[in-house]
Amino acid sequence: MSTLNIFVNEGFLPMVDGSLVYHRGFGERRTSVGAPAPSLALSPHVFTADGRTVKSRTYPLNAVPPPLGRPAPAYSDPKHPGQYLVRRRYWASYFPERTLIAEAGSTISLRVHNNLAKAHELMFLGVGPKGTNRTTGKIAPGKAVLLEFKAPLPGTYIYCDPGSRPDDASKDPVERTLGLAGALMVADPKSPWRTTADGPEFERQWLWICHAVDPQWARIASRGQTVDPKATPAFPRYFTLNGRSGFQSLAISTNEAANHVREEDTLMSGSARHVDVRDFSKDATADTARTGQVMRFLNTGVVHHQLHFHGNHVWTVSRNGKMHPRSGGFVGPDGDVVLQHWEDVVEMHPLDRKDSVLPLKRPPDSIDPVWDARTVDWPYPMHCHAEPSQVAAGGMYPGGLVGHWTIAAPVDVPRPPGSATATEGQKP
Amino acid sequence: MTDEQPLSAAAGEPTPGRKLLEWRMTRRQFVVIAGGGVAAIAVAGAYDLSTMDSTPGKSPFWMVRVVRAGRGGRLTASGQRAFHAAPGPSVFTSQLSPHAVSRPAGSSSSHADGHTGGGSDLATSYPQPQNLTWGDVVVLEVEVVNIAAVSMLFSPGQLRLKLANGQTITPEDASCSPEPIAAGTVEMMWISYLAPSDAAEFSVEFTDPQHDALLALGVPLLVTAKEQS
Numbered sequence: 001m002s003t004l005n006i007f008v009n010e011g012f013l014p015m016v017d018g019s020l021v022y023h024r025g026f027g028e029r030r031t032s033v034g035a036p037a038p039s040l041a042l043s044p045h046v047f048t049a050d051g052r053t054v055k056s057r058t059y060p061l062n063a064v065p066p067p068l069g070r071p072a073p074a075y076s077d078p079k080h081p082g083q084y085l086v087r088r089r090y091w092a093s094y095f096p097e098r099t100l101i102a103e104a105g106s107t108i109s110l111r112v113h114n115n116l117a118k119a120h121e122l123m124f125l126g127v128g129p130k131g132t133n134r135t136t137g138k139i140a141p142g143k144a145v146l147l148e149f150k151a152p153l154p155g156t157y158i159y160c161d162p163g164s165r166p167d168d169a170s171k172d173p174v175e176r177t178l179g180l181a182g183a184l185m186v187a188d189p190k191s192p193w194r195t196t197a198d199g200p201e202f203e204r205q206w207l208w209i210c211h212a213v214d215p216q217w218a219r220i221a222s223r224g225q226t227v228d229p230k231a232t233p234a235f236p237r238y239f240t241l242n243g244r245s246g247f248q249s250l251a252i253s254t255n256e257a258a259n260h261v262r263e264e265d266t267l268m269s270g271s272a273r274h275v276d277v278r279d280f281s282k283d284a285t286a287d288t289a290r291t292g293q294v295m296r297f298l299n300t301g302v303v304h305h306q307l308h309f310h311g312n313h314v315w316t317v318s319r320n321g322k323m324h325p326r327s328g329g330f331v332g333p334d335g336d337v338v339l340q341h342w343e344d345v346v347e348m349h350p351l352d353r354k355d356s357v358l359p360l361k362r363p364p365d366s367i368d369p370v371w372d373a374r375t376v377d378w379p380y381p382m383h384c385h386a387e388p389s390q391v392a393a394g395g396m397y398p399g400g401l402v403g404h405w406t407i408a409a410p411v412d413v414p415r416p417p418g419s420a421t422a423t424e425g426q427k428p
Numbered sequence: 429m430t431d432e433q434p435l436s437a438a439a440g441e442p443t444p445g446r447k448l449l450e451w452r453m454t455r456r457q458f459v460v461i462a463g464g465g466v467a468a469i470a471v472a473g474a475y476d477l478s479t480m481d482s483t484p485g486k487s488p489f490w491m492v493r494v495v496r497a498g499r500g501g502r503l504t505a506s507g508q509r510a511f512h513a514a515p516g517p518s519v520f521t522s523q524l525s526p527h528a529v530s531r532p533a534g535s536s537s538s539h540a541d542g543h544t545g546g547g548s549d550l551a552t553s554y555p556q557p558q559n560l561t562w563g564d565v566v567v568l569e570v571e572v573v574n575i576a577a578v579s580m581l582f583s584p585g586q587l588r589l590k591l592a593n594g595q596t597i598t599p600e601d602a603s604c605s606p607e608p609i610a611a612g613t614v615e616m617m618w619i620s621y622l623a624p625s626d627a628a629e630f631s632v633e634f635t636d637p638q639h640d641a642l643l644a645l646g647v648p649l650l651v652t653a654k655e656q657s
Contacts, residue, residue, distance in 0.1 A: 014606035018585015036608030
């Protein structure tokens with residue numbers, strides 16, 4: 001078993017408008033506050049069941065990374081012209097910065113070094129027995145603490161510095177808003193293409209960390225002062241998806257390398273397929289499944305987000321580690337619908353975790369002449385419907401939480417071996 | 429040293445929608461010849477266009493100066509982008525005559541919706557977009573000197589164009605990305621902003637959050653650009 005060293009650092013990061021904003025973060029190396037390139041986020045690492053710690057942006061480790069993040073289909077779908085059969089248990093998934101991945105049965109081993117002038121803490125929320133937390137406890141300046149624990153049940157979890165409220169991390173959002181937060185994804189290596197044992201099978205998965213940056217809180221913290229949310233209520237100016245907002249989030253910046261990473265780990269993409277939400281493991285051939293791509297959403301920020309998808313609804317299957325029922329749904333105490341269902345908007349409360357399936361199906365409003373004539377990618381927006389994010393910095397999403405997903409242009413792949421030609425009445 | 433070189437990333441590639449302006453020039457670096465401190469600046473490749481230099485803003489860490497400033501229209505009279513290719517510094521050198529921006533007599537504001545630049549009359553007569561977004565472009569040539577002893581991160585977004593009414597404007601584009609500037613190094617760069625047509629007075633704010641400092645910079649005499657169509 002190898003231990004991952006983590007450093008609690010501080011530094012300044014350029015925002016989408018070029019402003020420099022003070023951040024704190026769990027980094028990979030010790031850097032100072034004035035460092036031109038401070039280490040404020042962890043690259044994805046995988047804690048394997050056999051005791052290794054592997055730095056890798058993709059998982060499963062031995063699976064094929066999809067080119068530019070987009071899985072290619074296996075066959076054209078003989079029953080649904082213009083659509084495709086997608087490979088089962090084949091493609092790896094890319095993960096963004098701040099993601100730790102643990103295989104079921106592994107031990108997560110971290111040595112956390114506090115490089116700052118005040119005490120800090122690294123806490124994994126809900127990973128212990130009965131949903132308890134695992135934490136380093138307060139780490140004094142200049143000190144280091146070893147944190148080890150068994151990987152919890154497969155699912156997605158949040159890690160953060162709980163600040164002044166280690167008893168209830170939801171009560172103090174300051175340190176995580178300043179950047180001391182991230183995601184832990186636990187996968188069963190025996191079924192890595194499912195979210196959980198009873199979760200949906202998927203073609204590939206995506207992990208979205210929603211966040212919000214408050215420059216005023218950052219300025220107070222940069223002076224070594226304590227942020228008091230009562231005296232200075234949160235007023236975020238930047239709303240990020242996997243650390244980026246606005247045009248940078250959409251992979252249309254002049255930084256081609258950053259755009260490339262964005263396509264791989266954030267902007268969903270794939271071929272159109274026929275999906276039956278009653279059974280995401282329904283197969284057409286032994287090596288294909290009629291399923292979509294899983295979205296793991298987390299909100300490490302201080303505000304609510306409302307993730308609104310154009311083109312397709314998403315099928316939400318779980319919240320905070322609990323699978324929604326397929327029948328007998330109800331409205332929970334905070335107004336959330338507890339039922340697997342299609343959602344136009346996925347609401348994300350602070351510290352929420354939700355899993356949804358993006359079906360990548362033919363958009364319902366695309367009529368035959370349009371659908372049959374398509375030759376190029378069809379991108380669809382995803383944007384946060386929460387008003388502060390929509391109008392951040394005055395305008396339409398200059399600093400807002402935005403993204404997009406894409407139905408890939410038609411590709412020339414064969415039908416499955418031995419399949420019949422299109423039935424009468426269907427276009428070839 | 430050449431004045432202008434195409435950015436390699438720009439050549440032959442699709443133009444993202446946001447890149448209304450794209451400077452085809454490399455950053456020009458001038459090394460401070462230091463003798464016990466900042467003694468002199470060896471300058472090469474100076475532009476032949478003279479304007480009134482503004483007083484630099486100076487902190488213990490940075491010295492920042494707007495060397496020259498230009499102003500043009502986003503659109504042609506037909507509503508197309510004025511700069512169909514990347515406008516370089518030549519737009520404000522070889523094709524222009526420097527003169528102060530003035531308000532044409534009898535003109536009226538094009539920004540009656542409240543998004544004004546602090547003036548009530550047009551300062552320029554460039555075609556304005558139908559969607560009431562700002563139709564003018566202000567371009568600054570900026571000299572940034574790291575006078576600290578260590579390399580420091582610099583971002584063009586630290587410079588915001590300020591209108592007479594106090595509003596500040598985010599850069600629309602720049603010739604460089606956020607990146608470190610080495611100790612004792614002078615960087616020359618271009619930064620562009622959209623601006624309201626009725627704005628006649630500008631200044632610049634330089635924010636240095638790393639040292640919790642704010643510098644006010646003057647803007648030299650604006651020169652105006654003719655459209656390239």
